[in-house]
Amino acid sequence: MRSSGSGKSGGRGNHRGAGNNRDERQQGQGRPSKPRPEERRYDVGPGATKDGPKAGRGGAARGGAKGGPKRAQQSGGRTAPGRSREYETRAEERNRERYAGKKDVKPPKTFPGAEQEGERLQKVLARAGYGSRRSCEELIEQARVEVNGEIVLEQGMRVDPEKDEVKVDGLTVATQSYQFFALNKPAGVVSTMEDPEGRQCLGDYVTNRETRLFHVGRLDTETEGIILLTNHGELAHRLTHPRYGVQKTYVAAIVGPIPRDLGKRLKDGIQLEDGYARADHFRVIEQTGKNYLVEVTLHEGRKHIVRRMLAEAGFPVEKLVRTSFGPITLGDQKSGWLRRLSNTEVGMLMKEVDL
Structure with a gap:
């Protein structure tokens, strides 16, 4: 038993001894031994030593060799990234170009269709x-x-x-650089853009506009209500031309009593010094004792036309307000306020005069 045990022990000893002898023979013959995995150095290159990698490519790459460990480089107590920012940026750009698909090619200025106008x-x-x-x-x-x-x-x-x-x-649609405004003109304002006598005029309400505007028609100095301002010459011309018959509505304060046939008389025509003047519509809005508010609609634009018609019928006007010009109504717009017309209102005005 002892001899067999010593034989096994001797066998193991001989095996280890044989291995050591083999390594010694290889070293003696000048063949380097294969290092263990944990002893391998991956940052190698010209100038590398067994104590560490060479400063330069290996240190900057930090594990750039295949399978190498990714170790952080300590610098001033702060951990530097494994790769430089420029390297990452270039890599990202390459990936973007690779996977973004075909780039959009900008055609030259002479490509077919570039000569299209408008x-x-x-x-x-x-x-x-x-x-x-x-x-x-x-x-x-x-x-x-x-x-x-x-x-x-x-x-x-x-x-x-x-x-x-x-x-x-x-x-x-007003496709050009046109502007359209509605002003609720107060009483006492002259219906001109400038006044040589220094009186308050329409131009005082649009002094901050870059484009020169002009008024569409006129209102008496003492008449209040809506007046249009624009830089669209053709539209302004047609809105005031008798051919297109754009209706204007006025509310007048008169003193009664008024006869029932006053509306009929106004519609049939009132003889004035410059010819007959006819109203399109007439109605009583409100009555308080002998005080009446009446509404008169007509398409004529002669000077003082509403005041002259009612005065000729025996009812002088005490106060007059124009409440609409064609499809544009005064609504609840305050006296002295200027507002820009909406696209729909501009389109309605143009339709009114076949533009």
């Missing part, structure tokens, strides 16, 4: 005040926009604001 329809509508370009694209999608009498069914159409007629919901 502006995109949605841009023209947006500039005219119909909302954002996306909102204007929705108007086109809903088939609510027409150009030169034809409904637009697709996006991207180009128009010439100077020549093409653009409509939204049947109302003409």
Whole structure:
């Protein structure tokens, strides 16, 4: 038993001894021994030593070799990133180019279609005040926009604001740089843009406007109410031309009693020194004792026409207010206030005079 045990023990000893002898023989023959995995050095290169990697590529790469450990470099007590920021930026750009697909190629200025004139329809509508370009694209999608009498069914159409007629919901769009305002003129204001005598005039309400505006028609100095201001010459001309017969409505304060046939007399025509004058509509709005508020609508624009008609019928006017000019009404707009007309109101005015 003892001899067999010593034999096993001797066998193990001989095995280890044989291994050591083999390593010694390899070293003696000049062949380096293979280091253990934990002893491998990955940051190697010219100038590297067994005590550590060479400062430079290996130290900056920090584990750049395949399978190398990613160790942080200590600098001043702060941990530096494993890779430089420039390296990461370049890598990100390469990945973006690789996976972003085909790049958009900007065609030269001479590509087919670049010579197209005009502006995109949605841009023209947006500039005219119909909302954002996306909102204007929705108007086109809903088939609510027409150009030169034809409904637009697709996006991207180009128009010439100077020549093409653009409509939204049947109302003409002011595609150029036009401005439209309504002023509730107070009594005592002269219906001119400038007054050589220094009296208060319409121009005093628009002194801060870059574009020169002018008034559409006139109101008596003592007459209050709505008066339009614009820089659209053709529209202003048509609104005041007798051919188009744009109606204006006035509310007058008179003293009665008034006969029942006063409205009929005004509609049939009142003889004035410069010819007959006829009202389109007449009605009594309010009566307080002998004081009456009456409404008169007519399409004529002669000077002092309403005052002269009622005075000739035997009812001098004590106070007169114009409450509407065509489709534009005074509403609750305060005296002396200026407001910009909406796109719908501008379109209604243009429709009134076939623009």
